[in-house]
Amino acid sequence: MGDEDSSKDVVITYDTLFEILRKEKAREELQQLPSNFFSSLALYLKEKKEFIQKSRSGLFTEDESDKANKQFQNIIKIVRELYNRRERKIISIAINKAITGSDLIDTSQMLDEESSLFDGLINVMNFHRQNIINRVVNAEEPSIKLITRENSSATKQQLADESRENSQEQADSAEDEAEKAKDLKNITHSEEDSGLENPEKVRIAMLEDIPKFIGPNLEIYGPYKKDSEATISSSIAEILVESSKAKLIE
Numbered sequence: 001m002g003d004e005d006s007s008k009d010v011v012i013t014y015d016t017l018f019e020i021l022r023k024e025k026a027r028e029e030l031q032q033l034p035s036n037f038f039s040s041l042a043l044y045l046k047e048k049k050e051f052i053q054k055s056r057s058g059l060f061t062e063d064e065s066d067k068a069n070k071q072f073q074n075i076i077k078i079v080r081e082l083y084n085r086r087e088r089k090i091i092s093i094a095i096n097k098a099i100t101g102s103d104l105i106d107t108s109q110m111l112d113e114e115s116s117l118f119d120g121l122i123n124v125m126n127f128h129r130q131n132i133i134n135r136v137v138n139a140e141e142p143s144i145k146l147i148t149r150e151n152s153s154a155t156k157q158q159l160a161d162e163s164r165e166n167s168q169e170q171a172d173s174a175e176d177e178a179e180k181a182k183d184l185k186n187i188t189h190s191e192e193d194s195g196l197e198n199p200e201k202v203r204i205a206m207l208e209d210i211p212k213f214i215g216p217n218l219e220i221y222g223p224y225k226k227d228s229e230a231t232i233s234s235s236i237a238e239i240l241v242e243s244s245k246a247k248l249i250e
Contacts, residue, residue: 010034010040012040012041012043012044013044014071014074014075017041017075017078017079017082018078020033020082021078021081021082021085024082024085024086025085028089029089029109030086030089030090030109030110030114031109032108032109033111035111035112037111038111038113041079045072045075045076045079048068048071048072048075049072051068052065052068052069052072055068055069086114087117090110090114090117090118090121091121093105093107093118094118094121094122094125095125097122098121098122098125098126098129099235100235100236100239101213102213102236102239103211103212103213104211104213104243128144131143131144132144200233200234200235201231201232201233201234202231202232202234202237202248202249203229203230203231203248203249204229204230204232204237204240204241204246204247204248204249205227205228205229205246205247205249206224206225206226206227206228206229206230206240206245206246207226207244207245207246207247208226208245209223209224209225209226210222210223210224210240210245210246211223221236229249
């Protein structure tokens with residue numbers, strides 16, 4: 001879940017920001033920050049800007065004013081680098097989520113503002129995967145119009161509208177699939193009854209209990225019991241095997 005102390009409110013200072021950045025650089029996963037981190041950071045920077053303005057009013061020496069301004073610029077650099085590093089990690093998590101469709105991906109370390117970014121990325125990537133690669137592998141033309149400089153504004157608005165409609169359709173479809181899954185005994189029966197064409201399937205044995213999750217095409221997987229076997233798509237099997245949750249059956 002992350003460092004226990006990191007979830008508590010912290011007093012924003014130059015030193016604490018430097019330490020937060022250091023930790024973010026040192027780890028691959030997101031570190032947990034206070035839920036009000038961005039709000040506290042904005043307040044801290046506002047106070048710094050007000051201090052700099054006062055320092056230019058003649059109350060401080062020129063050296064003191066220059067020192068305060070240089071520190072403020074350094075703080076801005078730290079803040080931008082911290083945001084950029086967390087943003088890249090969130091993008092990487094979103095790509096993994098869009099490819100696998102797995103509910104096993106941990107997003108608990110994201111701040112509310114970052115969760116909004118993550119959800120937006122997932123919606124955009126799912127929309128484009130559905131209308132590009134999923135259509136192409138079914139020998140269908142992509143259904144997205146290419147954006148040109150002349151029609152970029154109109155096309156972006158159209159894509160946004162289509163993305164919202166597609167997200168609602170996917171949500172409705174997921175609810176329907178979840179209801180159907182209640183009556184199915186295991187994933188093998190689910191795949192046989194659905195009639196979906198997926199030639200790249202392998203058989204695996206579970207090394208631990210795995211809860212139910214949704215695949216990239218909104219198909220329902222699981223739940224699986226330890227030592228149970230199932231025939232599933234090779235892409236999902238690869239993820240489970242690499243995470244030591246399952247093994248291939250030759």
